[in-house]
Amino acid sequence: MKLSDREQDGVVILEPKGKIMGGPDASLLHDKLYEYIEHDKKQVIVDLSQVDWMNSTGLGILISGYTTLKNSGGELKLANVTDKIQSLLTITKLVTVFDAYDSIEDAIQSFR
Amino acid sequence: MQKPIINGNRITIPSDQEYLADVDSFLDGQLRELTVGESIRADIAISVSELVNNAILHGNKSSPEKVVTVEISSEPGQVTIAVSDQGTGFTEEQIDDPVADENLLKEVGRGIFIVRALMDDVDISASERGTTISISKSF
Ligand SMILES: Nc1ncnc2c1ncn2[C@@H]1O[C@H](COP(=O)(O)OP(=O)(O)O)[C@@H](O)[C@H]1O
Ligand SMILES: [Mg+2]
Numbered sequence: 001m002k003l004s005d006r007e008q009d010g011v012v013i014l015e016p017k018g019k020i021m022g023g024p025d026a027s028l029l030h031d032k033l034y035e036y037i038e039h040d041k042k043q044v045i046v047d048l049s050q051v052d053w054m055n056s057t058g059l060g061i062l063i064s065g066y067t068t069l070k071n072s073g074g075e076l077k078l079a080n081v082t083d084k085i086q087s088l089l090t091i092t093k094l095v096t097v098f099d100a101y102d103s104i105e106d107a108i109q110s111f112r
Numbered sequence: 113m114q115k116p117i118i119n120g121n122r123i124t125i126p127s128d129q130e131y132l133a134d135v136d137s138f139l140d141g142q143l144r145e146l147t148v149g150e151s152i153r154a155d156i157a158i159s160v161s162e163l164v165n166n167a168i169l170h171g172n173k174s175s176p177e178k179v180v181t182v183e184i185s186s187e188p189g190q191v192t193i194a195v196s197d198q199g200t201g202f203t204e205e206q207i208d209d210p211v212a213d214e215n216l217l218k219e220v221g222r223g224i225f226i227v228r229a230l231m232d233d234v235d236i237s238a239s240e241r242g243t244t245i246s247i248s249k250s251f
Contacts, residue, residue, distance in 0.1 A: 021161040023129025060219040
């Protein structure tokens, strides 16, 4: 997995690419997410358009970020969820947890 | 053991998540050779990554003396993958239901649940000398 990150209109956008399977790739996503949280950036979008697949390790990181942000008055949202990940969210009932948007623009708008 | 060893349809790795990617590319190569389609390849890759993570972390407890073995076999239209560790075994009865309301926000505990959902067949054989989990999928 590769990870890029940026800020747009005050919102953090994390863009992982590839597969999130555990170990070094998962740490990368976790650490970047918590780096922003520590710097008090509390509106985060994870853009999943380039993620081939993830497993429960990836889901665990998303949940961890979601909970941490929520408890500190922020929010983690998903954008561009692919079919593969959508079915994983459905299987695990996490669709009922995460707010997901069809584009980065829509996700940013939702913070307004 | 310092590095992954590939022997025919089998890959053996040290108990370190650093080698997950080696297993994944080995698996992907084998599944492509069997002409397994992209979507099912991903479902199998997700499942094997769950089992290898478990074998490394829960089974072998990341012990440098222990290895994880992944073996692929096939018959027409079906592939079976067996993931083995050298831990002390386990029983599935102790696992909480990850989709129960009170567990939904837990960060762990949904690996085997996902494997069961994605695969056609899951067979767990555990003893005090280790665990082998075999998964099968039609393609
Ligand atoms: N190979 C294994 N050896 C020993 N215990 C295992 C093994 N695989 C799974 N387990 C047990 O089953 C539990 C559930 O596994 P899983 O569903 O993958 O969730 P997680 O790995 O997030 O805890 C683990 O916490 C562990 O106690
Ligand atoms: Mg697991």
